Amino acid sequence: MVSARQAAGRGRRADLRAGYVRAAHGVHVVAGAQVDHPDIRIAVAMTGAPESVTLGGWAAARLHERRALLGAGEPSRFPRTTRTPGAADALLFDGAAVGGRPADLRPVLLLAPPEVRLARRSGQRLLRSVVPPHERTTLEGFATTTATRTAFDLARTSAPEDAVVGLDRMRALGLLRVDDLHELVRERARWRGAAAARRALALSADGVESPQETRMRLAWLEAGLPVPLCNAEVLDQDGCFVARVDVLDPMSGLVAEYDGAVHSAADRRSADADRQERLHALGIEVLRATAVDLAGPAARTRWQGRARAAHGRAVARRAGARWRLAAAD
Numbered sequence: 424m425v426s427a428r429q430a431a432g433r434g435r436r437a438d439l440r441a442g443y444v445r446a447a448h449g450v451h452v453v454a455g456a457q458v459d460h461p462d463i464r465i466a467v468a469m470t471g472a473p474e475s476v477t478l479g480g481w482a483a484a485r486l487h488e489r490r491a492l493l494g495a496g497e498p499s500r501f502p503r504t505t506r507t508p509g510a511a512d513a514l515l516f517d518g519a520a521v522g523g524r525p526a527d528l529r530p531v532l533l534l535a536p537p538e539v540r541l542a543r544r545s546g547q548r549l550l551r552s553v554v555p556p557h558e559r560t561t562l563e564g565f566a567t568t569t570a571t572r573t574a575f576d577l578a579r580t581s582a583p584e585d586a587v588v589g590l591d592r593m594r595a596l597g598l599l600r601v602d603d604l605h606e607l608v609r610e611r612a613r614w615r616g617a618a619a620a621r622r623a624l625a626l627s628a629d630g631v632e633s634p635q636e637t638r639m640r641l642a643w644l645e646a647g648l649p650v651p652l653c654n655a656e657v658l659d660q661d662g663c664f665v666a667r668v669d670v671l672d673p674m675s676g677l678v679a680e681y682d683g684a685v686h687s688a689a690d691r692r693s694a695d696a697d698r699q700e701r702l703h704a705l706g707i708e709v710l711r712a713t714a715v716d717l718a719g720p721a722a723r724t725r726w727q728g729r730a731r732a733a734h735g736r737a738v739a740r741r742a743g744a745r746w747r748l749a750a751a752d
Contacts, residue, residue, distance in 0.1 A: 459528060461485060461517045468531035468547040469565050475539050477554040478565045480532030480580055483573040484589060485516035486562040491596040515592050515634065532580060534568065550580070552614075570598040575607050578623040579616025586623035587641060591631040601627075630654040636669050639681045639712045643670060646727035648677070648734055656749035659705060665746065666698050676744050677737035678702060679710045679730065706744030708737035 457463065465482045478486070492514070518529045530548035535541055537551050558572040568576060574593050578586040593599040601624070608621050626644070630653035631637050643651060651670040657678075659665055670679040682695070699709045710733040716726040 461514075464518060464528075464531055464546055465565070468533060468544065472533065472541065473535070473539055474566065475536055476541060476566065477534045477559055477568055478531070479534045479550070479554075479568045479573060479576045480548075481516045481518050481529060481577060481589065482531045483562075483567045484577055484593065485514060485518075486565065486567055487570050487573060487598050488514055488516050488592070488596060490562060491598055516589070529581075529585075532576065534576070548580075550576075552576075571600070571603045571607055574599050574604050575611065575620055578604075578620035579614070581623075583619065583623065584638065584641060586619065587626045588634045588637045590623055590627035591637045592634075594627060594629050595631055628653050633681070633683070635681045635683060635714065635717065638717050639679055640670055642712075642717060642723050642727060643679055643730060645723075646730045648672060648730060649674060651679070652748075657702065657705070657707065658747050658749050660745050660747070662747075664749070665701055665705065668702075672734070672737070673748060674741075675734055675737040676707045676741050676746070677710065677730075677734050678707055679712060682711055682713050702746075705746040706740050707746060708733050708740065 458467075461482070462485075465478065465485070468482070469476070469478060518531070519527060528546070530546055532548050532550060533541065534550050534552045534554050536553055541549055543549060554568060554572065558569050560567055560569050567573070570593065574590055577589045577593075581589060590599065590604075594601070604620075604624055608617055608624060611617050626641065628640065631640070632654060636653070640651065640653065649672050651672050653670060654667055655671045655673070656667050657665045657671070668678045669681050671677070680695075702709055710730055712726055716722055
């Protein structure tokens, strides 16, 4: 027979459960919460984790990114290379694969020494890896890898394109000094994924302002075109500003511009056409790309064919070009 006290206790537990939903084994969140939101996924993954467990990968990058954008915590040691934040300041690191479906969520990376026992939960990835004290910090209450260590782990555990996108973003926000990451990759050359990190670092660049710019630049390089400048400022012969372009090969005068959704408005299309005409009049060949051009291997191959043809036209026009680059800061 159930006593009144037992019944009351069960009733309270039932009321409590009614206000929460299960997010993972042993972890519940408030009913109505978006359980696949990256911040909730991070909190769930770190709930109950021993003190020696460190948050890493895209999740750590998200906390560093938010600190850089909001100015919370200690300021970055390095200047940003992103000049016009605007829409680019939306949080990039959300645990979704670049170019993937919304359901393609990457697990939260947790780093732990071999001797630590940690219950495995869905949505998290446990990597047995030492994180020395100088590569550990605290962000938003979580033990987190430092920016340089975050970049290293992000580059060695992510898909190749995702890795370059992540490094480009961290460089643009001033979170990462390339020499520091080069040194760490050399030191950890025998670690799992170090070769992948080295390749991603070689492909990353300063001055990139969106993931799609990164993807376009990677397609450009895969086409065999020269390593370009990112977001360079083009001047006319009198030194007057003409345009800031996404990707530019200064030797040939070929420019590649990525057209996102914002470019679909009529007034923006008109401004883009006027800008392209001014660049063309100076001897610059302009190639455009959209999400469709970068969506899959076949579309990417077609765009790369167009890119090589445009490069040939740019080379033919280079002798009569009437433009120059703005001096670097």
